[in-house]
Amino acid sequence: MLICGINASHTASAALLQDGRLIGALQEERPTRVKNRRGFPEQAIGRLLESQGxxxxxxDAYVFGGYGSYADTAPGVNEAASRIRSYKAASRLDGRMKELLEKTPVRRLVHRWRRERQIERLMSHGVERRKVSTIEHHRCHAATAHLGCGIDEQALVITLDGAGDSLCATVxxxxxGGKLERIATVREEHSIGNLWEVITALMGMVPMEHEYKLMGMAPYASGDRxxxxxRLFRSSFEHADGTWRRAAGTPNPSFAYEFWRRRLEFTRFDHICAGLQAFTEEFITEWVRDWLRRTGxxxxxxxxxxxxxxxxxxAIGELPEVDDLRVFPSCxxxxxxxxAAWAFLADQGKADLIEPLESLYLGPEPAPGDYDRAAREAxxxxxxxxxxxxxxxxxxxxxxxxxxxxxxxxxxxxxxxxLGNRSILADPTRPDVVRTVNNAIKxxxxxxxxxxxVLAxxxxxxxxxxxxxxxxxxxxxxxxxxTAEVKAACHPEDGTIRPQVVTREQNPGYHRILERFRERTGRGALLNTSFNIHGEPIVSSPADAMDVMRRSGLRHLALGPYLVTKPQA
Incomplete structure (x- = not known):
């Protein structure tokens, strides 16, 4: 059975599952070159199918992940600016009207209308309507954790996000048979994820995209402030019998821009970031620990x-109650x-066919001619x-x-x-390369x-x-x-790292680079960052790579079998 899973949310994507084996996955942002492209992933589906002939x-089946549906980004619209404006408007009359409408059938009707338009686009490619179905949003998240990580009937499965199909968390x-019994939920109006979105907007950054910048800033501040x-964030939420909710007087985070602006006014930005991160670690680990103790x-x-x-x-992995932790990658x-694809196959009684995720090298591979054309251009x-x-x-x-x-x-x-195939690499002992990568390239x-x-x-x-x-x-x-050997690849304020441990089996070519680097230096680690200019998607094709090289200070590019070097400026 060939299944195409579809995410038509704010990071649109598609995946192909053949008889339980994941044979491809691609985000719509890669072929469209629009960061976090939302809506129907038509180009991603097309490229995946083409790559497999x-x-x-x-x-056999097209499965949407979630009933909620996003409209495609309109041509010429600055989606980042649009998101920030929507948060600022949320506390005005039009925002309050929207909040009220979201509690009525109008919301479901809008999503249903959008989904029908997406199904029509599928049918325009000759797809029969009977082949289309939908799996609830948090069931999809849970399926990645439970089925994609390898079925373990002794593992507690937890999902947590901004919102999806009216929920923000499940246990x-x-x-x-690969099934899951849902034993707890948290509704979206109490979402910690949506709190991060509104604080991101308050910081003048892009909600649903730049939350990681707040996390990156957090270790730079400490102390009473x-x-x-x-404590300000903590006082706005409270645990309640295996779930949580907003404290009295705290509005729905999605409509709380003015509420948080007033409460945080004159608080320094790094103190806000650090306080939000500390609250999140403390509050969520308490909730996770409670469920570990409840279930054993x-x-x-x-x-x-x-x-x-x-x-x-x-923080969760360091809980004494946790012996084994797996977080589904890019979750x-x-x-x-x-x-969606895995859950659909499990619903057909075929969970035993599902092969756990082996790697994330799932996008199409460039043809030799693509490398050759880029080399000629160079x-x-x-x-x-x-x-x-x-x-x-x-x-x-x-x-x-x-x-x-x-x-x-x-x-x-x-x-x-x-993870090495669309990466910028450097020696992690050299802090000066951080400035070069940040200023001249990314x-x-x-x-x-x-x-x-890091070499395994x-x-x-x-x-x-x-x-x-x-x-x-x-x-x-x-x-x-x-730490001195990976200094440039650590967080400079606390010495923590988020490593990629590289095995020969997962990526033999990249593993070989690390081995050769160790032979020359005695060190088995490299600095690895995504190959893109900030605000743009990671490069996909050799042509994308050449475009970034032209527009940045990057001088050396390993492009398939070629090594391209640009003269020193």
Whole structure:
């Protein structure tokens, strides 16, 4: 059975599942080049099918992840600015009217109308209406954690995000046949994830996109002012018999911009970020610990956008009640395309066919001609192009000499993290490369931490991981060891890292680069950051890589079999 999972939310995506094996997944932002593109992922579906030599009609089932549906971004609309304006307007009369309407059937009618338009687009490709179905939003998140991480009937499954199909959190227990029994829920009007969104807007950043910047700033502040901010957030929510709710007088976070603006006015931005992070770690770990004690389980499976917060995951993993922790990688709504496909197959009584996630290298692979065209373009621009007999060794040589090298090779990574195939690489002992990458290449904020890729053979040298959690996806944070050797890839204020532990089996070419780098330096770790300019999607094609190289200070690019070098400016 061939299943296409679809996420038509704010990080639109598609996935292909063939007889229980995940054969491809892609976000709509990659082919459209629009960051966090929302709506129907038509181009992503098309590219996935084309990469497998399939037609739209060959798919046996199209499964939407969630009943809520987003309209496509209108041409020419600045979606980031639009989101910020919507938060500011939420406390006015039109915002209060919207809040009231969301509690009526009008909301469901709007989503239903949008979904029908999306189904019509499927049918325009020759898809039969009977092939289309929908799985509830948090069931999709739970399916990624339960089915995608490998079924374990002793693991507690928890989902946590901003909102989806009227909920922001669920707790479930495994049952035979790949099923889950939901034992607790939290409704969206009490969402901690939506609190982060409104505070992100209050900081002048883009909600549903820049929350990670608040987390990155949090370690830079400490002291009484941070504690005051934490207590302010803590006083607005309360635990209640396995769930939580807003305290009396606290409005729905989605409509609370003015409420929080008044309460936080004259509070310094870094104190707000640190207070919000500390509150979240404390409040959510209390809730998770309560459910571990209630159920007696000691294994956790987590999914949903709030668990993109790696410091929260670190705090949960350090609970004495936790023996085993797996967070589904890139667990925002983009992975609901995967969850929808897995949940649908389980509903057909075929959960035993589902193969757990093996890697995130799920995007289409460039054709040899794509690399060749990019190389010709580089030569025409006057850049040096070579085909070294041992490209991985040549990359390691450059890195060991302090150079920065971008890499485009093989299938692209799915999700928010670059894992070596669409990455910018550097020597993590050199803090000066941080300034170069931030200022000359990625054009991003100085306080955002990088991450290390670490050889699996020497992971213990760099990662304090007493419980032995698997860490191949940069979704867990740890305290660092031998910090001087990974200094530029650690958070500068607290020495924590969110590593990618690289095995030969998952990515032999990237593993070879790390091995060659260790041979030259004695160190088995590299700084790894996504290959993009800030505010743009990670590069997808060789043409995208050339475009970034033209517009930035990047000088070295490993492009398939080619090594491209741009003259020093």
């Amino acid at each position: 399939l037609r739209w009609q060959d798919v 479930s227990l495994p049952r035979p 941070v504690d005051q901010a934490k 389980q000691r294994k956790l499976r987590l999914s949903g956008g709030v668990f993109m917060n790696v410091k929260l995951n670190k 925002g709504d983009e992975t609901n395309a995967l969850g 030569r025409e621009a006057g850049w040096e192009v070579s085909t070294p007999p041992d490209l991985e060794a040549e990359i390691a040589d450059l890195l060991s000499r302090g150079e920065i090298v971008a890499r485009v090779h093989g299938r692209e990574e799915f999700g928010a993290r670059a 054009c991003r904020d100085f306080w955002m931490p990088f991450a290390p890729s 053979e020497c992971a213990d040298r760099y990662i304090h991981n007493p419980k032995g959690f698997a860490a191949p996806y940069m979704i867990l944070a740890f305290d660092s060891r031998n």
